Amino acid sequence: MTSKSSAEVALIRINIARRKRWDLLFGLLGILALATGLLTIASLFVDMLIGGWERLHPDFFTNFPSRRAAQAGILSAWVGSVLVMIVTATVAVPLGVAAGIWLEEYAPKHWITDVIEINISNLAGVPSIIYGLLALGLFVYTFGLGQSVQTAGLTLALLILPVVIVATREAIRAIPQMIREAAYALGATQWQAVKDHIVPYSLPGILTGVILGLSRAIGETAPIITIGALTFIAFLPPPPIMEAAPYVNFDWLQAPFTVMPIQIFNWTSRPDSAFQQNAAAAGAILVAMTLTMNALAIWLRYRLRKNIKW
Amino acid sequence: MNEHVSKQFDSDLDAIRAHLTRMGGMVEEQVRSALDAFAAGDRELIELVIARDRGVDEMEIAIDDACTHIVARRQPTAVDLRVVMAAGKTVTDLERIGDEAKKIAKATRKILERESRSGLTQIAEVRHMGERAAAMLHEVLDAYVRLDAAAAAAIMRLDKEVDEHFRAIARQLVTYMMEDPRTISSALDIIFIAKSVERIGDHCKNIAEDVIYIVKGRDVRHLGLEGLEREMSGE
Amino acid sequence: MSEANSQISSLPVKAEVKNFDFHYGDFHALKNVNMPLSDRKVTALIGPSGCGKSTLLRSFNRMHDLYPGTRYGGEIVLHPDRTNLLDPRVDPIEVRMRLSMVFQKPNPFPKSIYENVIYGQRVRGVKKRSVLDDKVEEALTNAALWDEVKHRLHDMAFALSGGQQQRLCIARALATDPEILLFDEPTSALDPIATASIEELIHGLKDKVTILIVTHNMQQAARVSDFTAYMYLGELIEFGYTDEIFIKPRDKRTEDYITGRFG
Numbered sequence: 115m116t117s118k119s120s121a122e123v124a125l126i127r128i129n130i131a132r133r134k135r136w137d138l139l140f141g142l143l144g145i146l147a148l149a150t151g152l153l154t155i156a157s158l159f160v161d162m163l164i165g166g167w168e169r170l171h172p173d174f175f176t177n178f179p180s181r182r183a184a185q186a187g188i189l190s191a192w193v194g195s196v197l198v199m200i201v202t203a204t205v206a207v208p209l210g211v212a213a214g215i216w217l218e219e220y221a222p223k224h225w226i227t228d229v230i231e232i233n234i235s236n237l238a239g240v241p242s243i244i245y246g247l248l249a250l251g252l253f254v255y256t257f258g259l260g261q262s263v264q265t266a267g268l269t270l271a272l273l274i275l276p277v278v279i280v281a282t283r284e285a286i287r288a289i290p291q292m293i294r295e296a297a298y299a300l301g302a303t304q305w306q307a308v309k310d311h312i313v314p315y316s317l318p319g320i321l322t323g324v325i326l327g328l329s330r331a332i333g334e335t336a337p338i339i340t341i342g343a344l345t346f347i348a349f350l351p352p353p354p355i356m357e358a359a360p361y362v363n364f365d366w367l368q369a370p371f372t373v374m375p376i377q378i379f380n381w382t383s384r385p386d387s388a389f390q391q392n393a394a395a396a397g398a399i400l401v402a403m404t405l406t407m408n409a410l411a412i413w414l415r416y417r418l419r420k421n422i423k424w
Numbered sequence: 425m426n427e428h429v430s431k432q433f434d435s436d437l438d439a440i441r442a443h444l445t446r447m448g449g450m451v452e453e454q455v456r457s458a459l460d461a462f463a464a465g466d467r468e469l470i471e472l473v474i475a476r477d478r479g480v481d482e483m484e485i486a487i488d489d490a491c492t493h494i495v496a497r498r499q500p501t502a503v504d505l506r507v508v509m510a511a512g513k514t515v516t517d518l519e520r521i522g523d524e525a526k527k528i529a530k531a532t533r534k535i536l537e538r539e540s541r542s543g544l545t546q547i548a549e550v551r552h553m554g555e556r557a558a559a560m561l562h563e564v565l566d567a568y569v570r571l572d573a574a575a576a577a578a579i580m581r582l583d584k585e586v587d588e589h590f591r592a593i594a595r596q597l598v599t600y601m602m603e604d605p606r607t608i609s610s611a612l613d614i615i616f617i618a619k620s621v622e623r624i625g626d627h628c629k630n631i632a633e634d635v636i637y638i639v640k641g642r643d644v645r646h647l648g649l650e651g652l653e654r655e656m657s658g659e
Numbered sequence: 660m661s662e663a664n665s666q667i668s669s670l671p672v673k674a675e676v677k678n679f680d681f682h683y684g685d686f687h688a689l690k691n692v693n694m695p696l697s698d699r700k701v702t703a704l705i706g707p708s709g710c711g712k713s714t715l716l717r718s719f720n721r722m723h724d725l726y727p728g729t730r731y732g733g734e735i736v737l738h739p740d741r742t743n744l745l746d747p748r749v750d751p752i753e754v755r756m757r758l759s760m761v762f763q764k765p766n767p768f769p770k771s772i773y774e775n776v777i778y779g780q781r782v783r784g785v786k787k788r789s790v791l792d793d794k795v796e797e798a799l800t801n802a803a804l805w806d807e808v809k810h811r812l813h814d815m816a817f818a819l820s821g822g823q824q825q826r827l828c829i830a831r832a833l834a835t836d837p838e839i840l841l842f843d844e845p846t847s848a849l850d851p852i853a854t855a856s857i858e859e860l861i862h863g864l865k866d867k868v869t870i871l872i873v874t875h876n877m878q879q880a881a882r883v884s885d886f887t888a889y890m891y892l893g894e895l896i897e898f899g900y901t902d903e904i905f906i907k908p909r910d911k912r913t914e915d916y917i918t919g920r921f922g
Binding site: 222223290292293294295296297298299300301302303306310311315421422423 | 720722725727752755756759760762763764766768769778779782783815817828831832835
């Protein structure tokens with residue numbers, strides 16, 4: 115079993131060539147699959163862009179919807195989306211992160227904890243319209259919060275809560291046990307370990323999860339319709355900042371509103387083909403917003419992960 | 425004793441032990457031959473003994489080398505360490521015994537050249553002492569192979585007798601020399617031979633000390649017989 | 660008892676392990692261990708995998724309290740105040756503030772070198788900058804790392820090499836002025852040169868702090884420790900001066916392990 119003759123070496127080379135053919139095959143299949151997905155999305159996006167190109171000028175962003183297609187804009191829609199996202203983030207992030215931390219660091223090993231875990235994963239799969247129905251009954255009627263920005267925000271917060279919780283848990287789980295032990299071995303209390311180590315080191319993962327959750331929420335239509343977003347709004351909610359005391363105004367939370375997906379839906383259901391252009395333009399903008407948020411998530415993750423080496 | 429996980433280590437240690445045993449056998453053969461040559465005046469045997477000493481020296485070098493290698497490669501501990509450290513010392517003692525055998529042969533040659541093997545009765549005495557020493561050597565080598573500390577201690581006690589024997593022979597020969605100066609040359613030759621035998625006994629004692637060190641981990645050199653008794657009975 | 664043991668018991672003692680038992684759930688991992696820890700000396704725990712040496716080490720600073728299903732029996736008494744470290748009434752945090760640990764793989768926090776070293780002080784609420792600066796310099800000097808990092812204290816700890824990171828972890832452990840320094844196989848992830856420098860460091864620290872080190876490398880125990888304890892299957896088989904254990908151990912099981920006749 116020492117040296118090989120040149121005939122044996124030739125056999126080895128044939129063997130390698132044969133096996134590498136499978137490498138090539140699966141590489142090609144992978145590229146094909148990727149290309150199919152990418153090209154489909156790209157072509158849809160490009161199609162929308164082309165369709166709505168004429169409408170993409172600054173006026174489109176500052177005009178209210180109108181019965182005349184050429185003058186219709188997405189002002190109320192994108193402002194509404196932004197305001198709703200603010201509420202969603204403000205509610206979902208603290209709740210979701212705290213729940214994730216509690217489940218990973220504090221929860222005792224008990225069957226009840228296991229039940230909670232299973233249910234959180236299941237919640238992520240519940241159809242979004244169910245959230246809409248829940249919100250309608252709970253927020254709109256029982257709590258009397260009205261068909262407003264705050265209701266939409268709360269509904270979407272519930273929707274993306276499982277995503278935030280799971281992202282938080284995965285990020286926390288990635289922290290090696292030895293880091294925790296090092297912190298405790300230096301005399302840290304549990305709270306100090308969480309505050310000084312667990313949260314900072316899981317931040318990249320949490321942020322990624324939050325942004326991915328938000329980029330899903332921004333496109334949710336069914337629950338928003340259910341709780342009664344208006345489809346034709348020609349006004350903006352009251353501004354949050356005023357000139358007179360107390361300078362900060364929360365009336366906008368209770369204002370009626372609309373969001374981007376609903377505006378798009380509204381325009382596509384009009385018979386007038388000019389509105390299709392609007393819809394295409396708004397669609398392209400919505401996709402751009404989503405892509406931007408995802409890019410932001412990736413960039414943030416890269417920046418924050420640079421210092422962590424495990 | 426069970427085997428090392430490393431078979432190579434086992435065989436390296438065994439090789440040292442085998443070499444030592446063989447060297448012991450060679451040296452024992454040398455001592456007996458030298459004493460026989462002295463008793464019978466056998467010139468051929470004398471030359472043989474002198475020539476064979478070279479082989480003994482070569483074994484000393486080979487075994488020391490093997491010990492150094494084992495220390496470098498294996499970092500032996502506990503009993504293995506003691507075996508290797510003791511082997512170095514035992515090898516030296518064996519080589520010296522071989523040298524003493526050579527000296528006996530050479531001295532015998534001188535006596536034969538002088539052709540003055542007068543009827544000194546001490547020749548028989550020396551032969552008797554030689555037998556004792558040869559027996560000691562045989563037993564200590566045996567104790568080494570069997571790692572028998574009790575047998576080794578017994579040999580150490582025997583050495584006292586060999587020393588006594590030498591002093592008796594020396595006293596007698598001094599008396600002869602004083603009475604008849606013509607016997608001085610031959611008497612001196614015999615004293616030297618007797619001294620060699622006595623030294624062989626001392627070296628056997630050293631080897632016995634090495635055996636006790638390997639088995640018990642106690643260094644019993646320079647303790648004297650009382651100290652030895654205490655060491656052997658304690659623990 | 661031999662004179663060796665009476666010699667040992669006359670030395671000042673920093674801690675005593677008394678009738679110590681340990682269970683992981685139903686598994687009886689450590690059985691009736693009795694052992695002294697001599698003050699300002701290095702004691703090594705050796706033995707084959709699974710013998711319980713790490714379990715014993717981690718009991719000193721109540722690391723097992725972090726995990727469910729573990730149970731201590733017996734005492735580990737710390738001198739001079741005679742506190743039983745295992746007493747459930749003694750807060751594990753108090754124990755960990757008096758003892759420090761260095762782990763198997765270098766595990767610095769993803770923070771700067773400075774922040775790593777003083778985390779122990781921050782945890783205690785020390786805020787004064789000058790105090791912290793002094794502590795950092797002292798600890799890094801004792802860990803033989805000061806000269807290499809003094810000009811880049813605010814660089815990330817991960818920029819250091821493996822051996823430097825482990826020395827950083829040692830500095831971090833020293834910065835809290837521990838009474839006992841616990842080492843859990845500190846060089847098993849390092850190359851031979853880094854290992855040698857850590858051993859040199861341990862040698863230098865010996866006069867300042869009592870050290871207990873677990874190692875699976877017997878030669879390391881022989882080089883570094885004053886006392887060695889051989890453990891097997893949860894029992895302490897033999898304890899004594901390192902020289903004696905490595906030249907003439909009393910128990911055949913110890914000898915078999917040390918000479919590599921363990922099969």
